[in-house]
Amino acid sequence: MKRDYSQIFAICKKIGKDYKDVVAEFTEHRPAGQTDSLRALTDGEYSELVRRIAMFNTPPPGDQQRKKMIAIAKLMKWGKNTDEILESIDGWLLKQKYEKPLMELDLQQLGVMVTVFETKVYPDYLRGLNK
Secondary structure (H helix, E strand, O other): OOOOHHHHHHHHHHHOOOHHHHHHHHHHHOOOOOOOOOOOOOHHHHHHHHHHHHHHHOOOOOHHHHHHHHHHHHHOOOOOOHHHHHHHHHHHHOOOOOOOOHHHOOHHHHHHHHHHHHHHHHHHHHHHHOO
């Protein structure tokens, strides 16, 4: 089995953990102690470790919808940076139907608000540019 350690290194970097700590935590079940070496893992252990840490690499539910709202708000110049844009989006959302900031909306609520943002807010913005 050919191993590609770069995926493990990248995910560990993304979640802010040293790969050796992740491997040591994973191998605690060994009777002879633990190891922090990727090379010391059996092929089966290596495959299981990759499967487990790959879960950290999946975006949270609703991530695409949130990114879509941020991108549209950026087009409308709702802020100079991401923090300002998120603050503007949250301010708008708090005045809407669910009265919740972006990160507190569940998937159904998020879908509704993205639709409103795409079909009402952005077209209104574009019409305002043409006046």
